[in-house]
Amino acid sequence: MLRFILKRLALGLSVALTVSLATFLLLNLAADPAAMVAGEDATQEAIEQIRVQYGFDRPLYVRFFEWFGSILVGDFGDSYYWKKPVFELLIERAPVTIALALGALSVTILVGLPLGVLAALKPNGWLDRFALSFGTAAQAVPNFWLGLILIILLGVMFPIFPVSGDSTWKHFVLPCFVLGTSAVPQVLRLTRTGMIEVLGSDYIRTARAKGFRPSQILFRHALRNALLPVVSVLAIQLGYKLGGSVITETVFALNGLGRLAYESILGADIPTVQMLVFFFALVFIVLTVLGDILNAWLDPRMRVE
Amino acid sequence: MTTTANAVAAMADDIIDLTPKERMIRKAKSHFGFKFGAFIVISFALIAIFAPLFAPHDPYLQDLAKRLVPPVWQEGGSWEHILGTDALGRDYLSRLIYGARISMGVGFGAATLGCLIGVTIGLSAGYLGGRVDQAASFLLTCQLALPSLLLAMALVFFVGSSVPTLVIVLGVLHWQYYMVVTRTLTRQIRSLEYVAAARSIGSTDRQILFYEILPNLFNQIIVVFSLEMAVVIIHEASLSFLGVGVQPPTASWGLMIAEGKTMMYFKPYLVVIPGAALFLLVLAVNLLGDGIRDITAPESRN
Numbered sequence: 358m359l360r361f362i363l364k365r366l367a368l369g370l371s372v373a374l375t376v377s378l379a380t381f382l383l384l385n386l387a388a389d390p391a392a393m394v395a396g397e398d399a400t401q402e403a404i405e406q407i408r409v410q411y412g413f414d415r416p417l418y419v420r421f422f423e424w425f426g427s428i429l430v431g432d433f434g435d436s437y438y439w440k441k442p443v444f445e446l447l448i449e450r451a452p453v454t455i456a457l458a459l460g461a462l463s464v465t466i467l468v469g470l471p472l473g474v475l476a477a478l479k480p481n482g483w484l485d486r487f488a489l490s491f492g493t494a495a496q497a498v499p500n501f502w503l504g505l506i507l508i509i510l511l512g513v514m515f516p517i518f519p520v521s522g523d524s525t526w527k528h529f530v531l532p533c534f535v536l537g538t539s540a541v542p543q544v545l546r547l548t549r550t551g552m553i554e555v556l557g558s559d560y561i562r563t564a565r566a567k568g569f570r571p572s573q574i575l576f577r578h579a580l581r582n583a584l585l586p587v588v589s590v591l592a593i594q595l596g597y598k599l600g601g602s603v604i605t606e607t608v609f610a611l612n613g614l615g616r617l618a619y620e621s622i623l624g625a626d627i628p629t630v631q632m633l634v635f636f637f638a639l640v641f642i643v644l645t646v647l648g649d650i651l652n653a654w655l656d657p658r659m660r661v662e
Numbered sequence: 663m664t665t666t667a668n669a670v671a672a673m674a675d676d677i678i679d680l681t682p683k684e685r686m687i688r689k690a691k692s693h694f695g696f697k698f699g700a701f702i703v704i705s706f707a708l709i710a711i712f713a714p715l716f717a718p719h720d721p722y723l724q725d726l727a728k729r730l731v732p733p734v735w736q737e738g739g740s741w742e743h744i745l746g747t748d749a750l751g752r753d754y755l756s757r758l759i760y761g762a763r764i765s766m767g768v769g770f771g772a773a774t775l776g777c778l779i780g781v782t783i784g785l786s787a788g789y790l791g792g793r794v795d796q797a798a799s800f801l802l803t804c805q806l807a808l809p810s811l812l813l814a815m816a817l818v819f820f821v822g823s824s825v826p827t828l829v830i831v832l833g834v835l836h837w838q839y840y841m842v843v844t845r846t847l848t849r850q851i852r853s854l855e856y857v858a859a860a861r862s863i864g865s866t867d868r869q870i871l872f873y874e875i876l877p878n879l880f881n882q883i884i885v886v887f888s889l890e891m892a893v894v895i896i897h898e899a900s901l902s903f904l905g906v907g908v909q910p911p912t913a914s915w916g917l918m919i920a921e922g923k924t925m926m927y928f929k930p931y932l933v934v935i936p937g938a939a940l941f942l943l944v945l946a947v948n949l950l951g952d953g954i955r956d957i958t959a960p961e962s963r964n
Contacts, residue, residue, distance in 0.1 A: 376804050383813070496948055499944070505937070513927050603811060604811075618812055623819070634808070638808050641807045645807075
């Protein structure tokens with residue numbers, strides 16, 4: 358087990374290093390950072406001045422090692438646009454995004470798991486057909502559009518929930534629903550498939566033969582094994598939700614990390630954007646490593662590659 | 663009379679052995695999702711290609727005297743502008759039709775680019791194995807960790823928003839599933855007897871890859887292609903909605919929703935119509951992909 362954990366950690370570290378390099382190169386090669394800081398109407402001299410002032414005239418690898426080195430000592434750089442340390446921005450905006458991601462994950466679990474289990478009880482039954490159709494439809498709904506439709510319906514015609522801002526828990530209901538729905542199809546299908554497979558296995562037949570009540574078989578015997586693959590997907594989904602909150606936060610005017618990223622992109626604020634992309638990747642890596650370890654702990658078979 | 667004829671024909675079909683191809687066509691004919699998906703996707707593709715023929719008006723022509731005319735089914739609507747007009751008096755149906763070009767074009771282009779990258783990496787990893795395989799898996803893990811929508815937003819905006827930029831950025835960020843599927847299947851096929859037979863008669867690696875392995879991946883790659891195309895279409899619309907994708911005055915469904923957003927309380931159709939078109943297209947592409955999978959490889963359904 359320890360060997361497994363160490364191996365996963367080493368892989369996570371090397372992925373983080375590669376991802377940081379890729380992020381840095383992509384964003385710094387996509388545009389001339391000096392010209393972006395200077396703005397659209399800047400003269401050539403002004404751009405050159407900024408290039409020297411911000412150190413953009415130095416070779417790319419020097420700047421990368423400088424950036425990466427400062428991350429290692431906990432310095433995330435300064436934002437050009439917001440005129441303060443990126444770390445402060447992260448701390449300020451993170452709580453909203455974490456609340457949103459956790460809320461959305463709860464929605465995904467509360468809708469996806471029961472539907473998947475119910476669908477698996479009678480494959481091809483009406484409930485199964487309904488669940489699968491629901492999944493297909495949910496997969497095709499664009500997130501931002503669903504958000505806007507809900508704002509029109511619930512925010513204005515039947516004003517139950519506030520539609521903009523993040524001051525109370527009520528503000529989070531609609532955004533969590535919207536962000537949570539997007540992952541329902543995947544969790545639903547995975548739960549359904551796992552459940553159908555487990556319910557058809559020998560040990561469940563044995564349990565039935567021994568006369569256990571159906572509910573006991575379902576919850577005590579079947580569910581635990583069926584949910585193993587769902588665990589890693591949920592870890593991945595939580596990572597995607599943290600990183601994919603850009604649209605939801607913009608639509609519902611939540612002041613989280615996604616909106617910060619969006620505003621930083623529009624403000625051509627490369628240090629903040631590259632830090633956020635790297636930060637989201639890092640969170641994703643940590644979550645997947647934890648998911649793998651959790652899975653290996655739940656299921657010893659996973660420990661061998 | 664016809665019922666009897668059909669019944670006889672069905673009986674005859676059961677007796678006579680069908681070739682795999684005929685069996686597939688029969689399955690396709692009775693698969694609702696496939697038929698529905700194919701119908702919508704082909705219709706949208708035709709509308710996109712022949713947009714100037716279908717559009718009743720010039721999608722860029724502004725007529726300030728006719729701003730915000732409601733669709734025909736609402737009070738004040740007219741058949742001249744079936745889906746009404748937008749805030750600049752442009753015909754909404756015509757913009758919707760031209761918007762199909764962006765969604766279909768970017769979706770198809772980016773999915774193709776992603777396909778080329780993913781299949782190349784997957785084939786090399788699966789066929790060569792060893793170090794190459796390890797490197798490819800590592801690359802995959804890195805790509806999965808990157809927040810692709812956010813990165814796409816930043817890259818498209820920094821490079822400069824245009825349709826080619828969108829296609830390239832979205833394509834380069836969506837190769838993972840092609841790679842995973844291609845790699846797994848290539849590994850399975852590589853060890854089959856007929857590949858060994860091909861090798862024994864002196865086929866080169868190149869011949870084996872292109873004539874023995876690749877044709878057998880075709881069906882699964884098409885399935886991934888449709889699913890990825892659906893994802894890319896939504897991403898393009900999302901980027902355009904946020905103002906970092908297709909730029910005005912070009913008609914894109916995401917951009918139309920963004921433009922309609924400021925007036926959505928009074929004129930909900932401005933947001934509902936392009937979103938519904940987007941939903942329908944993505945749904946159809948997904949159904950088509952699921953249908954192809956059911957028809958060609960039903961065992962991989964779950």
